[in-house]
Amino acid sequence: MLPTTIVIPDFSAASDEMLEAALPRLDGAWSAQTKAMLRAFGLQRLDLNHNWAGTPRAWFCPACRRLKSHLPRPTPAGVLICHLEWHHDHLRDYGKRELRKRSPMPTEPKDRAGFFRAVDACKDITARFFTTLICKDCNAAEGLAKASLKGIVHPDFSFSPTEIQRFITVRPNTPHDVDFDAAKAVWEEVAEDVADRVAFVDILSRRVADGRHRTQGAPPDFHRGYGLGEVMVNIAQSQGVSAGRVFALTSALTARSARSDGFGSSLKAKVRPARTPNASDLEAFTVSQESDSPWRRVLQTWRCEACARDRSEVLRISNAGRWSGRLHRHAVFDVEENPDARWWRNGWTDSGVTVFDHRWVYICQDCRLIITDAKKSGADLSDYCLTIDDLAAVLTDVQANRRHEVDLVAAAARADDNLALADAVGDYFRHRSHVVGLAYRLKHLTQGLRLPEAVAMEYLLEDLEAEHLMEEQKADYLSWLLREADRFQKSDVEMRQQLFEAED
Numbered sequence: 001m002l003p004t005t006i007v008i009p010d011f012s013a014a015s016d017e018m019l020e021a022a023l024p025r026l027d028g029a030w031s032a033q034t035k036a037m038l039r040a041f042g043l044q045r046l047d048l049n050h051n052w053a054g055t056p057r058a059w060f061c062p063a064c065r066r067l068k069s070h071l072p073r074p075t076p077a078g079v080l081i082c083h084l085e086w087h088h089d090h091l092r093d094y095g096k097r098e099l100r101k102r103s104p105m106p107t108e109p110k111d112r113a114g115f116f117r118a119v120d121a122c123k124d125i126t127a128r129f130f131t132t133l134i135c136k137d138c139n140a141a142e143g144l145a146k147a148s149l150k151g152i153v154h155p156d157f158s159f160s161p162t163e164i165q166r167f168i169t170v171r172p173n174t175p176h177d178v179d180f181d182a183a184k185a186v187w188e189e190v191a192e193d194v195a196d197r198v199a200f201v202d203i204l205s206r207r208v209a210d211g212r213h214r215t216q217g218a219p220p221d222f223h224r225g226y227g228l229g230e231v232m233v234n235i236a237q238s239q240g241v242s243a244g245r246v247f248a249l250t251s252a253l254t255a256r257s258a259r260s261d262g263f264g265s266s267l268k269a270k271v272r273p274a275r276t277p278n279a280s281d282l283e284a285f286t287v288s289q290e291s292d293s294p295w296r297r298v299l300q301t302w303r304c305e306a307c308a309r310d311r312s313e314v315l316r317i318s319n320a321g322r323w324s325g326r327l328h329r330h331a332v333f334d335v336e337e338n339p340d341a342r343w344w345r346n347g348w349t350d351s352g353v354t355v356f357d358h359r360w361v362y363i364c365q366d367c368r369l370i371i372t373d374a375k376k377s378g379a380d381l382s383d384y385c386l387t388i389d390d391l392a393a394v395l396t397d398v399q400a401n402r403r404h405e406v407d408l409v410a411a412a413a414r415a416d417d418n419l420a421l422a423d424a425v426g427d428y429f430r431h432r433s434h435v436v437g438l439a440y441r442l443k444h445l446t447q448g449l450r451l452p453e454a455v456a457m458e459y460l461l462e463d464l465e466a467e468h469l470m471e472e473q474k475a476d477y478l479s480w481l482l483r484e485a486d487r488f489q490k491s492d493v494e495m496r497q498q499l500f501e502a503e504d
Contacts, residue, residue, distance in 0.1 A: 008236060008245050011252040019256065027068070028053040028257025034082070037072055043080045045261035050389055051084035051133060053257035063087075063138040063161040063168075070172040071135050079261055085139045085393070087161065088131035091197055093413055094156035095126035098205045115208075116420045122204040126197045128190070129160040141168050141176040145183035153187050154194050163190075233338065260308030260392075274401035277315050277323060285315065285323045294327040294362050304364040305330065306391035313400040314364035328368040331358045332388055333425060344480050345431060353421055355428035357491055366404045367391050370411055377412035384425045385415035432488050438478075439485035 009022065016030035027033060029048050038046060052068075060067045061084075072082045099119045142159050145167055159167075167182035236246050277285070289295045295311075303310050315325035336342055336356035345354055370391055375381045386394075394414065397405035438460060445456035457478065464474055 008241055008249070011249060011256055014256075019253075023253075025056050025058075026253075026257075027055060027057045027059075028253075029259040030256060031057065033057045033068065037069060037082075038080055041072070041074050041080055043074055043078055045077075045079040046082065046259045047075075047079050047261055048082040048257070048259045049084065049392065050254060050258045051086065051393075052082045053254060055084065055133065061135040061138055062132055063134045063164040064170045064176065065165075066135065066170060066172065071137070073173050073175075081136070083136045084133050085136055086131055087134045087139055087142065088158070089127040089129050089160070090156040090158045090413075091154075091194065092123050092127040093416070094154075094198070095201045095204070096123040096416065098201050099123060099208050101205070116423065118208050122208060125204065126201055128158075128193065128197070129162075132161050134161055134164075137174075137176050138164050138168065141178050144178050145180065148178075148180045149184060149187055152184070153191075154198065157187070157194055159183070159186065274399065275317050276401055277312055277317075281315070281323060282312060285325070294329065295325075298327065298362055302327075302362065304367055305332075305361040305388050306363050306367040307395060307398045307404065309364060309398070309400060314366065316366075316401050316403065324365065326365045326368075327362040328365065329360050330363045330368075330388065331384060331425075332361055333358045333384075333421070333428070341480075344477055345427075353424040355424050357488075358428070359491075361388070363388075363391070370394065370404070370406050370408075373406070373408055374411045374415040377415065381415050381419075382422050382425075384422045385418050386411065387418070387421075390414045390418070431484070435481045435485040436488060438481055439489070442482065 011019065014022075016035075019028075019030045020032055029046055034046070034048065038044060055068075057068065061071070068082075071084075072080050074080055096119055099122055138161070142164050145159060145164075146153060146157065163186045166186055167179045168176040169179070170176060233246050286296060304314060311325075314327075315323045317323050334356045336345070336354040338356075341356070342354050371383060371386050374386055375383075390411070394407045394411040395404055396407050442453075442456055442460060445451045445459060446453050451459075457475075461474055461478055464478055
């Protein structure tokens, strides 16, 4: 008989050697391959982003065909940069922008979901290539090639990875040389196709604006079977292990795999350092903060979740000699992976994004300003328009005690891409409020009015709205909602304990 015991590893506490033994094909700051590259350059400091950590060790760039070992370069500050970047066709952004510009945003949640599906289906038709992970040097070369053709190419044109390959000269651990004449020749070959796609956007946008091109229901999954994640969660729960511990595995591994030793470092020469606060400055600033301010309550080991700077590095001094450096609360959302929960929540299992839970982290004032600036690019954008990964990805240079240098165009594009996520976030907070309210009402009925629990549950069932369920399913649905309330209440306590110091 096969053993049924399953061990849920603790990636956050495991040694590098344990991770190496358990995950021999995966990559990250802990891997033998990464450590070998650091030794080869004679360095100890590392800036390795989530994209790099999320690819296997044998990955190679689809544009320049270089292996990972041929990609890193040291900065003047002695930090090894290991970054991969998502490269997408900006014609897709153009299509989405035109589609949304002519269509008012529906007010009802169900109508919004249909609108987003229509826009998503149409905008992808305009793209010439799928979004692709490429190396930092190829992404930079593509930008240089487009800049040389400004006024010639369509403003939202992008070279594909195979097209980038045609105008670069490739060498290990070195930026690419760009053949601008070859880049122009590529554009001339594809210009007619781009014009056709731009014209097609006009047709599609009129259909969406007229309320057409909507698709009902969710995409079918004829051969779904059981997903590994679903099986693991069920096994873990049967042995008394919470589903949260299983879902947390990937985020814990990601946290261990990425590294940001490179704050204050870039591939260009460093600017003159700003004034750094001394111990007296830090003490005076801390005393000046309210007792309940995040600055005084977060752990002493706090670092900004996005730029990785610590307390002394996020403060900036004004011309008047005053230090400033507020910390801002930012939500990190986990996606619901359980198809049963997606069914209870939506009436479908595989369409769109459903948020499972969230946790609060604190980011620095400079990272918060990126969100503020991105929100100015679109009327529908909320405080949830950029994730922590988005913030980290659009930073082009981070210095201690200075405002960040940021790719605001990329930030605005990412914010626009996150509209569906923001809608899911709104639905999540409504769901959370609803189930916690149900739990309080049950408590009032059973403890305040002293009704039997069965009677109290009948009262709750009478008021339960669930259009996608049959009558006989509502009792199970109510039980699930109350379990959700219990989960949220417990997660609030755990979140507080993790975020703030024990002296609370």
